[in-house]
Amino acid sequence: MAGTEAKVRTLRDVPVGDSCTVSKLNGTGALKRRIMDMGLTKGTRLRVRKVAPLGDPVELSVRGYELSIRKYEADSIEVVDVRSDKD
């Protein structure tokens, strides 16, 4: 796979408009469970829709709905297969 060899990418680094696939969740306890409960499980494809006007949080499209997540939380989600497909 391309793009995974150098450094681990987290959801925080995914540019607006790009899609990616969740590869690993690094959080623990309430944070990790909540992220999974909202549908961000391993293998989930999602798209970063926009950043809030003040730079945080970010808005995602996942499992057919819109989810707001803080960059701090996004940082605990490792992603692969980042692509800037237009859909």
Place this chain on the structure above:
Amino acid sequence: MTDSIYIGLAGNPNCGKTTLFNELTGSNGYVGNWPGVTVERKQAEWRANSSVTFVDLPGIYSLSPYSPEEVVSRDYLINDRPTAIINLIDSTNLERSLYLTTQVLEAGRPVVVGLNMGDLLASHGDKIDVEALSRRLGVPVMQVSALRNENLDTLVNAAIEAGRAGVPAQGVKCFSPEVEQALEKIAGIIGGTCAPELVRWYSVKTFERDADYVKALGLSKGQLAQVEKAISAVEKERDDDADSIITSDRYEWIADVIAEVMVKAPKKLTTSQKIDKVVTSRALGIPIFILVMFLVYYIAISTVGTNATDWVNDNLFGDGWELFGMSMPSIPAAVEGWLTSIGASSITTSLVVDGVIGGVGSVLGFIPQMFVLFVLLCFLEDCGYMSRVAFVMDRVFRRFGLSGKSFIPMLVSSGCGVPGVLATNTIENEKDRRMTAMLTTMIPCGAKQPIIALVMGVLIGGTDAWWIAPMFYFLGVLSIIVSAIMLKKTKPFAGEPAPFLMELPEYHLPSLKSWWLHIWERVSAYIKKAGTIIFAAAVGIWVLSRFGWATWDGGTGAFGFLSDMPGAGDDYLDYSLLAAVGNGLGWIFAPLGCDYWQATASTISALIAKENLVSTFGALYGLGDAGEGDPAMWAGFAQMFTHGGVLHVGAMCAFVAFNMLDAPCFAAMGTIRRQMDDSKWFWFAIGYQCGFGWLVGLMINQFWELAVLGNFGFWAVVAFIVLAGMLFQLFRPMPDYDHTDDKVLSDLSAEVA
């Protein structure tokens, strides 16, 4: 037919559950909190049959052990055993909604699923095969519309029927084979320790190592070791932890179901996404937000709302009013006339007119303003804009440990603290909710404006200095920020910052009916408060201020109703119980430079409504009805803080600051009590507000005395220590609290049952 039936309503936030509940019950039920938490609990009878009671569970996404909403929901399902459960689903969000459904199905109760918002789904061009879905879930599924009251009775009847039949939902076999095998093994081990219909639930929860349920089972050490072996074998095979395996498997099963039952139209931008392209965009997000908030503030606080409230206060409870050219007397005047005509004693007349109508009336006068405010806020909440507000503002509030959702209560509190505290209901995180309810009344509300105007008059002899009022707002905002940062580092509020993952629901127009019910729910809570707490408090303060010892020149010295005693003058308040209490408590305010009984007495009467501070001063100084704009009033107020010809501005500001930040009026305190639903938390909140206000007052007074007059004494030292303490608490790093997760156990075999 006489046995009562309880039906639990479960579903995600924004799935239309509240609308469903209101349609079914008319919202005349019980609204309170779940025991021990600040989560709203609603319960009411069915309109069609009063032996059926609906319990509206909080909107949740999962039944995890982490949030109080989820814990009360699962405790209700597992421990209270409702007759049946209705699981309402937002059809446009089938995938995520079914995640909760798979968990509800395991609760061992009969379940019926309602697919809501089918019209919205159809407008996207998507379709759901209801029969296929019902087959996969193993329970009845039907399409309903909560908004238009379609099929709701059918849904409820299906639930009643399922409940009567008493066949619990079997739960779906949604996990991968190795997990299902492990679950079977666990079921065998725990079999005898729980009700047969709950074996599936307990097996899954034990697999997740959910502390609550593992402990409830009371397994032996040997059994726990066996269970642990089964779990860790799967964890090793999947190279993941049990919690994640369960969640992933559920979503994978759901993806499979969706593929079978749903026909999706090609993706295009929904209306909601189009609106959001503008409303939360980088360039326009903030301007639109400011515009919306300005409109809410302008309509509710500056114009319509305030005018309506002023009209009620000035006419209905003031000087009388005109109706089609006829002059109508005000309520107090009419009641007074009526009481006199039937020959009531002056005590009775005073109690009813000054005590009850005066006290309760000053509170009821705020209803029109609150109504206007809630018309606007409920609309913003119901249409989906509130979560966008949180999205836009989160960055600002996160800085001091709160979330974007704390903004609305604070904005509302600038009008009135009662709806402000009520508005904290929309904050998901319980710690944030408590903290916001505690701090939001520090923002100067409408009733505090006369106090601000009074200070303005004294300081600069006019009411048009534009910079003084903002100073007090600044004091309020600063106090909230400082308090939030300090409190976040204390035990009750510390710990992991709660995850802030928030759904941005689709925009939709609320129906008039649900909008109205939402408004009414909020306003009626306030009216009930005025009828109980405020009524009692108003009578209490009336007794304090009207009764006392006639020890004036020529008085008898006896205890009684003062204005009826021989020789009583306009200054009878000086001899009242209130004066005695004021004298007795004056020492508390000595370090603030205002240890006069008048200051204490007016602080007490301001607890009915903050603007009473000014009218009490008027009465105490024999100024009658002089308002805050009257120079005589300024002189009287200034006189209290003048010693040896020097006006102690520091003491005056300290006194005002204390009154701005201390415990709010009884109405707001009652609302905080209701919101906290716990007397410990309530007293903590009130104690903190008063303590913080006192400390701020202490610092203002002592530092002014030192800087301007060069006075230095014991209390100045204390003030410096307080300042140092606050700075320390503000800037010290977050103390390291215990991070261990007590909700999910790490190793069952290490856990001695």
